[in-house]
Amino acid sequence: MNVIDVDDVSKAYGDVQALDGLSLSVEQGATLGVFGTNGAGKTTLFKLLVGLNRPDAGSVSVAGADPTDGTTVRERVRYLPEHAGFPPSLTGREILSFHARMRSVPREDRAHHVERILHTVGLADAADRRVGGYSNGMNRRLGLGTALVGEPAVLILDEPTAGLDPDGIRAFHEVVESLAAETDVTIVFSSHALGEIQRLCSEAVIIADGQVATAGPVEELRRAAADEVTVSLSLASEAAASDAATDLGDHEAVSSVSRSGAAVTARTTPTDAYDLLTAVGEGYDIDRFEVREPGLEAAFHEAVGADDSDDTGSDSTAAAAEAATEDSGGEPA
Numbered sequence: 102m103n104v105i106d107v108d109d110v111s112k113a114y115g116d117v118q119a120l121d122g123l124s125l126s127v128e129q130g131a132t133l134g135v136f137g138t139n140g141a142g143k144t145t146l147f148k149l150l151v152g153l154n155r156p157d158a159g160s161v162s163v164a165g166a167d168p169t170d171g172t173t174v175r176e177r178v179r180y181l182p183e184h185a186g187f188p189p190s191l192t193g194r195e196i197l198s199f200h201a202r203m204r205s206v207p208r209e210d211r212a213h214h215v216e217r218i219l220h221t222v223g224l225a226d227a228a229d230r231r232v233g234g235y236s237n238g239m240n241r242r243l244g245l246g247t248a249l250v251g252e253p254a255v256l257i258l259d260e261p262t263a264g265l266d267p268d269g270i271r272a273f274h275e276v277v278e279s280l281a282a283e284t285d286v287t288i289v290f291s292s293h294a295l296g297e298i299q300r301l302c303s304e305a306v307i308i309a310d311g312q313v314a315t316a317g318p319v320e321e322l323r324r325a326a327a328d329e330v331t332v333s334l335s336l337a338s339e340a341a342a343s344d345a346a347t348d349l350g351d352h353e354a355v356s357s358v359s360r361s362g363a364a365v366t367a368r369t370t371p372t373d374a375y376d377l378l379t380a381v382g383e384g385y386d387i388d389r390f391e392v393r394e395p396g397l398e399a400a401f402h403e404a405v406g407a408d409d410s411d412d413t414g415s416d417s418t419a420a421a422a423e424a425a426t427e428d429s430g431g432e433p434a
């Protein structure tokens with residue numbers, strides 16, 4: 102069942118066409134990653150999803166209703182904007198208790214509900230500290246906690262890890278992963294880091310110029326984006342690596358091969374990768390091997406063109422995508 106349906110939506114700000122005939126749908130319980138260059142239209146889309154803005158044309162349905170149609174949808178759909186601030190003199194528990202009161206969580210359930218959310222977002226130990234002393238990452242997780250009050254059906258998170266350090270990002274990822282695994286909440290998540298979307302999301306949509314450039318299950322996008330994998334081998338000596346590189350270079354399934362010291366890297370198709378490993382293993386002692394599959398980055402370049410790659414936000418995009426690229430390696434059998 103679709104919990105979100107966006108049909109042919111357009112939205113302009115004066116002369117700027119922020120969304121231009123965008124359509125997408127999201128199934129209940131999915132985790133959707135929304136990726137796009139700066140100004141692609143992600144925040145505009147999110148504001149339409151939570152009823153903070155109306156489309157000029159097209160229709161939006163979230164949790165079975167038009168998001169601008171009163172409070173019912175807003176009760177079930179929560180938005181964590183990129184920057185959410187809290188009164189510094191209150192504690193995390195007080196802030197969540199306030200939200201629980203506002204969201205009409207019954208008085209007798211409130212303390213338990215708040216305690217559960219504090220655990221979910223990893224703030225149980227800091228619950229009674231003033232939020233003025235919280236780190237940026239703790240603040241962001243408290244923001245997510247406030248969005249979880251009252252058990253919404255849909256969470257819309259606008260670049261929730263932007264500006265966090267690696268520990269903060271990891272902690273936030275763990276919370277999103279546990280929500281995705283343990284609840285039926287639908288999460289829509291924008292990010293400039295493709296690796297993050299690859300790691301956390303079941304579905305991805307790439308937005309360019311206010312339209313959907315490509316969309317689908319993350320696994321499918323990843324595999325469809327490029328039809329080659331990289332096989333990396335570590336051999337016992339430089340001489341062996343040199344000979345193995347020559348053999349691989351002669352193999353018709355290998356499109357390119359390179360060597361650095363005792364390490365050899367070859368590009369081939371996913372179906373040929375393991376046959377090649379076996380063939381090399383018959384002639385040489387392999388210390389280690391690794392087969393790397395293409396990442397979402399390739400899907401992005403295919404969807405919006407390589408020329409847009411400088412607009413993806415920061416160097417961390419490439420680094421994060423690289424870090425999350427699927428590896429399967431180890432000792433040969």
Ligand SMILES: Nc1ncnc2c1ncn2[C@@H]1O[C@H](COP(=O)(O)OP(=O)(O)OP(=O)(O)O)[C@@H](O)[C@H]1O
Nearest residue numbers: 114117118119137138139140141142143144145146
């Ligand atoms: N209130 C506004 N007034 C005028 N133009 C706007 C307004 N909000 C957004 N825009 C423009 O609409 C386009 C889409 O903006 P939007 O914020 O939706 O993009 P985004 O994908 O979220 O970008 P970013 O990744 O930089 O946050 C941009 O060209 C932006 O400058």
